[in-house]
Amino acid sequence: MRFGATTGAPTKPSPKDAPPALTRHSSGFDQFCGFLRSTEGLSILDMSGASQANITFITSLGHRISSDDIVGTMQQCFGADFLDNQQAASNAQRFIEQTLTFPDESFDGALVWDALQFLVSPVLEDTVEQLLRVMRPGGMILLFFNADEKATRTPVYNYRIQDQKTLLQTPRGGYQRSQHFNNRMLERLFERAASVKFFLTRDHLREMIVRR
């Protein structure tokens, strides 16, 4: 199954066009925290780049945290237009070589946030394959996807942990075109995983937990 790109012209972010910062309740992250609190000494991957809030939250629970800024890597490899520029094989190869460069089965948990919605085939499937590779069996992955099928552009956010149930979305780099996924598409994307669970939300973000 190939995932195609949505239509819409790429936009250059401007100060007036900057998306707002948002605080949101997250049931998916709440469940992820239940997993964090169930034991100590887990190895957690945060793919939103290094931040004091996330580092403090994860390490205060006695876990090890690794940081990798996957959206930052997209910006380096794909420039202003993620969806268009990742179609070039050289850009796609460079992105895959720089992303998830960890040994097999390195992590018990991963906070991928909404990064995967900015990827299309074949980069999307390659990234999911790498993500499952670095997860230990039974490991938990938290992902978000834009659920508004009418949206042609999606704000690019950093995700900062406020507490067990609350996240702060801080804007970075304006908007990008993103794919729209339905539940069936996501189940097929993660068909190699042990389980997939979706959470109902009141806003335009679909939350899911994947068990490796």
Place this chain on the structure above:
Amino acid sequence: MSSPTRNFDPEPGSVRSGSAALGKNVTVKGQIFAREDLTIDGEVEGTVECHEHRLTIGPNARVQAGLKAREIIIQGSIQGNVDATDKIDIKKEAKLVGDIKTSRIVIEDGAYFKGSIDISKPNAAKPAPQPAPSVSSSQPLSQPPLSTPTPVTAGSVK
């Protein structure tokens, strides 16, 4: 006729600055061991050990080395593992690729970091043992010391 002796000892009263620095035009390949605070603003390839002292990686620094110190402040670029017994402070202009081991970490928004973080709290300080009360060896321990006066009330002495 004997040649005059030359004294290379520091002059009496001279004070050491307490910190060393490698400027931005300095390149070092090898091992650096420091017994004082050290600031690196040049290029270093190898290892840097600054036990019990502060190591500052300046904004112009490009370091490909493992770093060890009591406290490490990072403003420049590092590729290597960083081990600080007390604290690591990563400024917003810093770029760090490597693993971190420390007791505390402060990272500013905008800093680039890729790697893992291990927070190891120092062992809690054991309370100092209380000194044993001084007791003369001729007195049994169950009785009060002879130096303590026993109050005498009127009419109690016969």
